[in-house]
Amino acid sequence: MQRLVIDSNMLQSEKLRRFLDASVANFAVLPDFAWFELYKQKSVEAIVAALSVIGDFPEQIIVLKSGSEIAQIDPRTSMMTTAMQRTDVARDIREMVAILNGPDRNKPEISAQLERLWSGAVNLLPGMLEGAQDIMTSLPEMAEQMFAPQQLRIIRMNTRYPEDMFSSIFGAADQIWETLSSVDSRHNWTSEFDEFKNHTYLYRYALAIVIYLLWWIKNGSQNQKRLDRVRNDLIDLSFAVYGTYFEGLMTADKNAEWMHQNLYLALDAIDNA
Known part of the structure; x- marks a missing residue:
C-alpha cells in the first residue's frame, strides 16, 4: 500500500x-x-x-x-x-x-x-496572513538566539551540521511545541505524554517551523515582503507535516519537497535516538 x-x-x-x-x-x-x-x-x-x-x-x-x-x-x-x-x-x-x-x-x-464553501475559504485568509506575519517577524530573532555566526555559515553553505546544532534544533522545536500546545488545554500533551510527542501533529508542525527557519537562513535570510508568499510557504509546510504520517508527499514544489524530506529525516533521527 x-x-x-x-x-x-x-x-x-x-x-x-x-x-x-x-x-x-x-x-x-x-x-x-x-x-x-x-x-x-x-x-x-x-x-x-x-x-x-x-x-x-x-x-x-x-x-x-x-x-x-x-x-x-x-x-x-x-x-x-x-x-x-x-x-x-x-x-x-x-x-x-x-x-x-x-x-x-x-x-x-x-x-x-x-x-x-467559498466564503469559508476566503474568511480564513486574514488569519492566515496574520500568522504568516507573526512567523516572518520572528525568524530573525529565532536565528540569532539559536545559532552562532559560524553555525549560520554552515547552514548557508549547506554543509554537515555538528552535533550541537541538532541540540539547538530539537530544543527550539520543543519550545515551539510547548507554546502551541499551551494555547488550548485540549492539546497539552507536553507533561504527560513526552515520549509520544513526536506522534502529535503540533510537535511535528513545531519541528517543521524550525526546518522552515533553516530553509530561510539557507536561502539568504531575506525578509519576505509579500505575505501571501509566506502564507503559501506555511501551507506547503502543513503538506510536508501530513506527508510524514503516510508514505510521502507528491508535489511539484521543490521547497515543499525539501522541507518534507528534512522533516522526515529529523523525525527518523528522534525515533532512532
Whole structure:
C-alpha cells in the first residue's frame, strides 16, 4: 500500500492519475488545505477541473480531518492515521462529481452550498496572513538566539551540521511545541505524554517551523515582503507535516519537497535516538 499526501499543485496532474491507476492499493491523501486552495478560487470550473482525476478514483481517496481536529488526537493511539481520516469519502466524491458535471449544479441550493464553501475559504485568509506575519517577524530573532555566526555559515553553505546544532534544533522545536500546545488545554500533551510527542501533529508542525527557519537562513535570510508568499510557504509546510504520517508527499514544489524530506529525516533521527 502506498498512501501519498497530494499537494494542491498535483491534483490535476497525470502523475497523480498514473499513481492511482497503477494499483488499487495506492491512495491519494487530501489534507484540509487542499480543499482551501481549491475553494478560494470561487469557481465551479476550478472545482470540476480539480476533481477531474480524483473523481475517477473515489475509492482510493483519503480525506483528512482539519488540523485542529488532528491536533486533538491522543498521541498514544496505535491507529493514528485512521483517526486522522474522514469517513464516507468515496460516496461524497461521487455525489460531488455527479452534481457538478450535471444540470443540477445550477440549482439554487447547490449554488448556496458552494458559496458557503467559498466564503469559508476566503474568511480564513486574514488569519492566515496574520500568522504568516507573526512567523516572518520572528525568524530573525529565532536565528540569532539559536545559532552562532559560524553555525549560520554552515547552514548557508549547506554543509554537515555538528552535533550541537541538532541540540539547538530539537530544543527550539520543543519550545515551539510547548507554546502551541499551551494555547488550548485540549492539546497539552507536553507533561504527560513526552515520549509520544513526536506522534502529535503540533510537535511535528513545531519541528517543521524550525526546518522552515533553516530553509530561510539557507536561502539568504531575506525578509519576505509579500505575505501571501509566506502564507503559501506555511501551507506547503502543513503538506510536508501530513506527508510524514503516510508514505510521502507528491508535489511539484521543490521547497515543499525539501522541507518534507528534512522533516522526515529529523523525525527518523528522534525515533532512532
